[in-house]
Amino acid sequence: VAAHVQLMRALRVYLAGPDVFLPDPHSLAAAKKRRCAAYGFMGVSPVDNEIDLSALSKRDAGLRISAANEDMIRSCQLLIANLTPFRSPSADVGTAYELGFARAVGLPVFGYTNVAGTLLDRMRRQGGVHVRTRASGQLEDMDHMVIEDFDLTDNLMLVGAVCSSGTEVVVTPTPAGCRFTNLAGFETCLQLAARQLGVQSS
Amino acid sequence: VAAHVQLMRALRVYLAGPDVFLPDPHSLAAAKKRRCAAYGFMGVSPVDNEIDLSALSKRDAGLRISAANEDMIRSCQLLIANLTPFRSPSADVGTAYELGFARAVGLPVFGYTNVAGTLLDRMRRQGGVHVRTRASGQLEDMDHMVIEDFDLTDNLMLVGAVCSSGTEVVVTPTPAGCRFTNLAGFETCLQLAARQLGVQSS
Numbered sequence: 552v553a554a555h556v557q558l559m560r561a562l563r564v565y566l567a568g569p570d571v572f573l574p575d576p577h578s579l580a581a582a583k584k585r586r587c588a589a590y591g592f593m594g595v596s597p598v599d600n601e602i603d604l605s606a607l608s609k610r611d612a613g614l615r616i617s618a619a620n621e622d623m624i625r626s627c628q629l630l631i632a633n634l635t636p637f638r639s640p641s642a643d644v645g646t647a648y649e650l651g652f653a654r655a656v657g658l659p660v661f662g663y664t665n666v667a668g669t670l671l672d673r674m675r676r677q678g679g680v681h682v683r684t685r686a687s688g689q690l691e692d693m694d695h696m697v698i699e700d701f702d703l704t705d706n707l708m709l710v711g712a713v714c715s716s717g718t719e720v721v722v723t724p725t726p727a728g729c730r731f732t733n734l735a736g737f738e739t740c741l742q743l744a745a746r747q748l749g750v751q752s753s
Numbered sequence: 754v755a756a757h758v759q760l761m762r763a764l765r766v767y768l769a770g771p772d773v774f775l776p777d778p779h780s781l782a783a784a785k786k787r788r789c790a791a792y793g794f795m796g797v798s799p800v801d802n803e804i805d806l807s808a809l810s811k812r813d814a815g816l817r818i819s820a821a822n823e824d825m826i827r828s829c830q831l832l833i834a835n836l837t838p839f840r841s842p843s844a845d846v847g848t849a850y851e852l853g854f855a856r857a858v859g860l861p862v863f864g865y866t867n868v869a870g871t872l873l874d875r876m877r878r879q880g881g882v883h884v885r886t887r888a889s890g891q892l893e894d895m896d897h898m899v900i901e902d903f904d905l906t907d908n909l910m911l912v913g914a915v916c917s918s919g920t921e922v923v924v925t926p927t928p929a930g931c932r933f934t935n936l937a938g939f940e941t942c943l944q945l946a947a948r949q950l951g952v953q954s955s
Contacts, residue, residue: 558933569898572898572899573898574897574899609904612903613912614908616909617910617916617917618913620910621856621917634870638898639840639841640841644907644908645909646912647847647849647853648853648908649853649910651852651854651855652854652856653852655823655826655854655857685776692840694929695934696771696774696840697776699774699815700813701811701812701814701815702810702811705846706845709847710815711815711818711820714816726895728785
């Protein structure tokens with residue numbers, strides 16, 4: 552009976568992304584969880600962490616949340632990352648950290664972005680960045696730092712993680728106003744994960 | 754004899770950072786390796802990867818490098834991350850990914866940044882970002898996304914990783930022109946690592 556119950560338990564999906572910084576992170580987490588349930592998964596969000604931070608300094612509160620998020624990733628069986636660029640031409644660094652963490656502990660990872668183009672495309676479009684070509688042919692930014700030119704949607708470590716897990720980063724061009732809330736790409740990730748992991752929709 | 758040789762072998766340090774994007778990444782890697790050797794460690798850099806990329810598409814080359822870097826991290830016993838902000842108020846996303854990866858496989862991680870201040874300080878200083886206070890007291894950016902206010906030098910996942918490993922992010926305010934090459938903070942990380950791991954300077 553125990554084995555049967557185990558088999559029936561939905562796989563836990565860690566919901567990584569800058570979603571936690573939204574004005575109402577709980578409603579987006581709830582929307583993601585409803586979609587997870589429809590595909591036979593259980594969504595788990597860092598906003599679910601119930602930690603009493605009241606007696607802690609700001610710094611200790613931040614560190615406590617960090618440890619709780621790591622524990623939460625370890626409690627999951629897969630991760631879906633919102634890789635939409637955040638305050639930069641690239642994904643949120645906290646999300647990048649969690650993606651690497653999940654991959655190293657052996658979780659299959661999936662990713663989506665709601666901004667089109669390669670990292671290089673976005674550098675070219677971004678004000679203040681003057682993409683230049685070196686004598687070597689390499690491209691560089693205003694600080695003479697190389698701009699990756701691998702035809703990838705973001706830094707090669709992030710895209711590599713998703714591709715090594717067996718899928719592609721799902722790209723859904725989205726107007727700026729709903730860039731962090733459009734869940735079409737997230738839903739595609741759930742479909743890809745369900746197919747890859749053999750999970751039946753409910 | 755084998756056990757003795759094992760004991761004598763220097764611990765391998767993965768050198769994570771946007772250093773790989775410098776105009777001459779090999780000379781900075783060499784400088785870091787010399788310092789590693791002086792503290793009894795062996796520095797290992799992603800620029801050391803010898804992969805024949807000539808027959809590969811840009812995309813496949815990027816993915817091959819990603820896999821090689823993950824293998825390299827797994828071959829190391831600790832990681833020192835250059836967390837200096839890169840094209841954003843935060844660290845490089847590839848470095849953030851590698852920091853999470855290393856932490857999850859159990860490596861002690863150390864970090865330094867050559868830019869002073871908390872993430873919030875940098876957001877306030879950055880042109881185009883209008884830090885606002887919500888009715889709730891939370892701070893938000895121009896996209897209404899929360900700005901973390903945890904008195905930490907960067908996103909709580911990154912700082913949490915370093916603190917959970919037993920040290921602090923080493924901060925060395927540095928002029929913009931040598932922000933990515935100043936190794937004072939890197940050297941302090943080596944000192945902290947040597948003390949924590951009981952490694953003798955050579």
